[in-house]
Amino acid sequence: MMLTEQVDRIKERLKSKGYKLTPQRETTIRVLLEHEKDHLSAEEVFLLVKERFPEIGMATVYRVLDLLNELQIVQKVNFGDGAARFDLRAANSPHLHHHLICTQCGNVEEIMEDWLVSLEKRVEREFGFTVTDHRLDFQGVCSSCQMKEREKNKGGKNCQAVS
Amino acid sequence: MMLTEQVDRIKERLKSKGYKLTPQRETTIRVLLEHEKDHLSAEEVFLLVKERFPEIGMATVYRVLDLLNELQIVQKVNFGDGAARFDLRAANSPHLHHHLICTQCGNVEEIMEDWLVSLEKRVEREFGFTVTDHRLDFQGVCSSCQMKEREKNKGGKNCQAVS
């Protein structure tokens, strides 16, 4: 889908709920769409928006992000560093992506498929709990960090870990 | 398992890593064990510990919780309200419990089984990502809130939602 198309769709959503289309809101939405893969923090969004709209204030960015979160356009997530991050929800899927969080390099990879359909049914069946959303994150070591590790240990030393 | 037994086990773990057994640490551990189901925030832990050990300071509680988190005795989680919460890890299972978070009443129920074994294998296989831990939360409406909802709507009105 084209960027403009996505922007328009979100603008439509705002309008339909009676919210005004201000340049601050539009710029923030564009920044989020252009950094879809990045899990930006509020401050990062602020800095990026400020590049194009220098008068904007931090508080406005927080308010826009809050609004988009309420409208389910973004999802606020917390990976454990001090700050909340914002994940754009896919236009078609109502669910948050799954994440692979590398504890060595801090990189976050996304799994866009929904792997939880059958588990949601199980929750419904066993707990009588109606699922509206879910969150699945894996922590561990990504393939490129594993490669670096192997690289570092090469040389046939075949060493054992000692405490 | 008895409480004292669990406390001893954790004390052993501290000692083996060269940490000292202070009354502040012991009291904090006891409080966490006695509120295993509660997902306490740092402040809540602080207040509970303060009841038995009034001289303790907030900073100490944060430091103890950090330490227990590092030793994998508790797991720091963030459900999206402003503050981090602490979940005791089961003595046998290395993984964090799954959670059913009710968006109506805010209650958090735990699933103690590990439902993710096969998905972890898939992550390993498809992404070359070695999983060390995971997190699975479902948001939705719990059975008792659904019941309250039904109760409220009874009387055969059979109404439709209007915006």
Added chain:
DNA sequence: GTAATTGCAAAAGATTTGCAAGCGA
């Protein structure tokens, strides 16, 4: 005895709020 640990107070971040001015519909 000595290094780890603590309590306090201050600092640091992240986020929210009050309010007068500005702007979109």
Added chain:
DNA sequence: TCGCTTGCAAATCTTTTGCAATTAC
């Protein structure tokens, strides 16, 4: 025009840090 929005600064809330005094081993 009118009420929603904004920018700023101050306030709030959570968490961290520096440091001298204390304590477990």
